Structure formats: C-alpha cells, structure tokens
Amino acid sequence: MARITCDFYSEALQCSTSITVILPQQVGVLESEEVPDFGKTYPTLYLLHGLSDDHTIWSRRTSIERFADSYGIAVVMPAVGRSWYTDMEYGHDYFTYVSRELPKVVQSMFPLSSKREDNYIAGLSMGGYGALKTAFHFPENYRAAASLSGAVDVVERIPDFNKDFPAIFGNRQVEASGDDLFHMAKVLVESDSPKPFLYVNCGTEDHLYEANLRFRDHCGEIGLDVKYEEFPGTHEWGYWDQHIQKVLALFFKGSFLKDGCV
Numbered sequence: 001m002a003r004i005t006c007d008f009y010s011e012a013l014q015c016s017t018s019i020t021v022i023l024p025q026q027v028g029v030l031e032s033e034e035v036p037d038f039g040k041t042y043p044t045l046y047l048l049h050g051l052s053d054d055h056t057i058w059s060r061r062t063s064i065e066r067f068a069d070s071y072g073i074a075v076v077m078p079a080v081g082r083s084w085y086t087d088m089e090y091g092h093d094y095f096t097y098v099s100r101e102l103p104k105v106v107q108s109m110f111p112l113s114s115k116r117e118d119n120y121i122a123g124l125s126m127g128g129y130g131a132l133k134t135a136f137h138f139p140e141n142y143r144a145a146a147s148l149s150g151a152v153d154v155v156e157r158i159p160d161f162n163k164d165f166p167a168i169f170g171n172r173q174v175e176a177s178g179d180d181l182f183h184m185a186k187v188l189v190e191s192d193s194p195k196p197f198l199y200v201n202c203g204t205e206d207h208l209y210e211a212n213l214r215f216r217d218h219c220g221e222i223g224l225d226v227k228y229e230e231f232p233g234t235h236e237w238g239y240w241d242q243h244i245q246k247v248l249a250l251f252f253k254g255s256f257l258k259d260g261c262v
Helices: 057-061 064-069 094-109 126-137 154-160 164-169 181-190 209-222 237-252
Strands: 002-010 015-023 044-048 074-078 119-124 144-148 197-203 227-231
Touching: 002 094, 015 057, 015 064, 015 094, 044 094, 044 126, 044 237, 057 064, 057 074, 057 237, 064 074, 064 237, 074 094, 094 126, 119 126, 119 237, 126 144, 126 181, 126 197, 144 237, 154 164, 181 209, 197 209, 197 237, 209 227, 227 237
Parallel strands: 044 074, 044 119, 119 144, 144 197, 197 227
Antiparallel strands: 002 015, 015 074
16 A cells, blocks of 8 residues: 655645545556556545544554555545534635545546545544535435544534634524534435435444434434444544444445445
C-alpha cells in the first residue's frame, strides 16, 4: 500500500487544504515484462475524522492502512477542522467540499472508481455525523455509509458548542433541516432515491450512546433500514481501531447485501 499526503487548492473552500490517501500498490513490476495495468480503478472508502482531529488521525491512531490492504481498496481522508461537515454561516463550505468537490478531485488525481457500487463513506464521532449526512444528501453516490460513535443528534449538541456552532449554523434553524440527521433520514425514506446500506455502531459506555439509541429507534419508526450494533466501550481509539474492521468487512465482503439495500 502507498500512503500519500496531498495538498491542493479547493474551489469550495477557496483555500488550500490537505488529504491523506491510502492506495493499493501494484507489486512485482520490477521483474515483470508486462506493462502495469494503469487502467485499473479501486473501490474507495471516504473516512472522516472527529471533532479534534485532522486528515492524518486515522492512519496515526489505527491500523487502517493494514486493514485496507486486506481488501485492496483505497481510503480517502480529508481534513475539515471543527466544521461539523457543514457549509458554515461564518466560514468555509465544508459540506460542499466533502460531498461534491472531493470525490471529483481525488478521482481525477488517483485511480479511483466513480461507480456508486464502489464508493463508501464512514466516520467516527463528528465524522459519523458527516458520513451519514453525506449519504443522506447524495444516496446516489454511495453504496453504504457507517457511523462509529457518531454525534448523530446535532440539535442536542448545540448547547455544548457555544463557540463552534454560532459560526457554523449562525441563527438558522437546524432542527428539521438538511443539517438534522433525524429529518434527513425521513427525507430519504420518502424519496425515490436508492437507499444505501446504513451501519450505526456505538459503545455502551460512550457519552453519545443515548443519542445513537434515539437515532436507531427513529429510523425504525420511519421504516429506514439501519443495521445497529453496540458493544462495551467508550469514546476512544481502541474501540474505533477494532470496529472499523467490522465496517470494512461489512462493506467489502459484501455481507450487507440484502433485500432493501440497493
């Protein structure tokens, strides 16, 4: 596997930004007389970081490179600061960047598949929120989405982030908007869009556990199929290093394929 840090200019952000990309590497080229297959493209996981992290954190705190190697997939990890994967009221358009610009940029730079069946998104904590939000808004682009210890109830978190959220959301209504996962889940159910496979996982001692239970129950009430699992654990990297392996197995062994998931 190759691990690449890439710096480039983002049109959505109107500034330079960075990503880390894990990419399968063709081996045996030294002794081979055949030309490497430059037309090959790889399934891709967009892997989103949490509130206090950046594009390097998954490769520093987990064995994601080794895990990805087992499946022959690419992993794209962007940096979004403390933006909550949102087009900020007083700041940059991070949701537009991650959901619309980033896939086009990386597919133009690296041998990544643009097919829906080859594209997946996941994240932890704030990144779990970002992954589900992106999949709800653009279900035609992702075959599956996963949230680990996700901050799934952003409305509930508003009082806890009195420095961040005024800059992110300003005075706009968050509840029952495109920033509210509970609302967007209902929008997805009522739409004719394809329904990605959704996986939600949270530790039973995590401070976000109750919110994840509410989200699970809400999805059940509105008829949105979500695979929910919980395990003993808190909000920490040992848990995420273990359970990102479950996400990869679900996504790239195809074990999620079933009636109702398209």
